[in-house]
Amino acid sequence: MDVNSLFLFVIACLTINMIPGPDVIYIVSNTMKGHTASAMKAALGLGVGYFFHTMAACLGLSAIIVSSALAFSFIKWLGAFYLLYLGVRSLLSVWRGKQTIEVKSNSVSSHGVFMQGVIVSALNPKVAIFFLSFLPQFVDTSAGSVSMQLLLLGLLFSTLATLCNVLYAVAGNWMFSRPSSQRYSRALEGVSGVLLIGLAGKLAYSESQ
Numbered sequence: 001m002d003v004n005s006l007f008l009f010v011i012a013c014l015t016i017n018m019i020p021g022p023d024v025i026y027i028v029s030n031t032m033k034g035h036t037a038s039a040m041k042a043a044l045g046l047g048v049g050y051f052f053h054t055m056a057a058c059l060g061l062s063a064i065i066v067s068s069a070l071a072f073s074f075i076k077w078l079g080a081f082y083l084l085y086l087g088v089r090s091l092l093s094v095w096r097g098k099q100t101i102e103v104k105s106n107s108v109s110s111h112g113v114f115m116q117g118v119i120v121s122a123l124n125p126k127v128a129i130f131f132l133s134f135l136p137q138f139v140d141t142s143a144g145s146v147s148m149q150l151l152l153l154g155l156l157f158s159t160l161a162t163l164c165n166v167l168y169a170v171a172g173n174w175m176f177s178r179p180s181s182q183r184y185s186r187a188l189e190g191v192s193g194v195l196l197i198g199l200a201g202k203l204a205y206s207e208s209q
Contacts, residue, residue: 002140009138012195013157017164019090019192026120027168030113038113039169045117047162052122054154057131061139062147072136079133084200086130090193094186131157137199 023046030039064071121127131154139149 005138005140009153009156010160012134012199013160014164015192015195017161019189022124023121023165024168026117027165031169036169040166041114042117043162043165043169045114046121046165047158048118049121049124050127050158050161051155053127053131054151054158056128057135057154058147058150061132061136061150069141072141075132076136079136080200082129082133083137083196087193087196087198087200090189090196094190094193137202 026046027039027042030036030042061072061075064075135150135153135157138153139146143149
């Protein structure tokens, strides 16, 4: 992977992971109860779950690439359409002005938060689909071991996602107790929607060459 692709990957990861979603709700719910330590455990638990998805995507996609270049190309096209779907859905949500996050201070128990985070992340099929859709877009089959590329990309994504979650754990209460919180979350969702559509278009263009 060249430097430009790596930079784009990092920007995409940060933007996507800053969008308030189920993981953020889980973390901020602990923070708003005054349990910053529990929120940190939740963030780390989710990070461990991301690692499981990284390994699964690495093993599964590597096997497909080795067996059939055509099958891998098909997966990349499906992934592009999925990213396009996510991007359009994000923009529609912003356009309709829907509330993207609602945190209730009594929605999460503070017991076993770390393991809950691992389970919530590892057993979330949407996370698995996202990994299988997102990582292949940045794999260059002519640039060395595909398995190593997938592993490094997955670990980098997991690390950046965990850092974003830790940020929410520390500052979540301040962020979402403010009147402008919904405007903030919608802005992030809009930026992510544009980015996801751009990634989908980039793949479609490169595949057509």
